[in-house]
Amino acid sequence: MQVVTHYIYLSDAILAGARLRPQSFAGWLDQDAHGFKTCALAAAYEAVYGQLPSIQEGAEVNDEATLKALSDAFGVDLEREEIPYPDDAFGGLGGVVSTINDVVGTMNDLEEQSREVIAAHLKACGY
DSSP, X not given: OOOSSOOSSHHHHHHHHHTTSOBOSSXXXXXXXXXXXEOHHHHHHHHHHSSOOOEETTTXXXXXXXXXXXXXXXXXXXXXXXXXXXXXXXXXXTTXXXXXXXXXXXXXXXXXXXXXHHHHHHHHTXX
């Protein structure tokens, strides 16, 4: 996969991707009559690679390949590097530490936080 646009921070790529299409709160991608919607990480992927993450049979995103491509683009292992949940996180998770992927997924899909709020949290954590 060829990087189309370089970003230093994951948060900046999320913000750039957020300008491309509406937000999905149902996993990586969601589709309606107006086209695809992207979660925070899929928005970053689209901003970096200039296309949506590849879809496997059954309209599911290839999580492993997509996370690896994003991890490679930022030199950050999204499934191993950890950050805290925001103080006001869902279910009393505030301050609990988990992987970047888990924190972003929870903020996007369970809390339905905007990609801008997610990006601000990642930026505050150095990403």
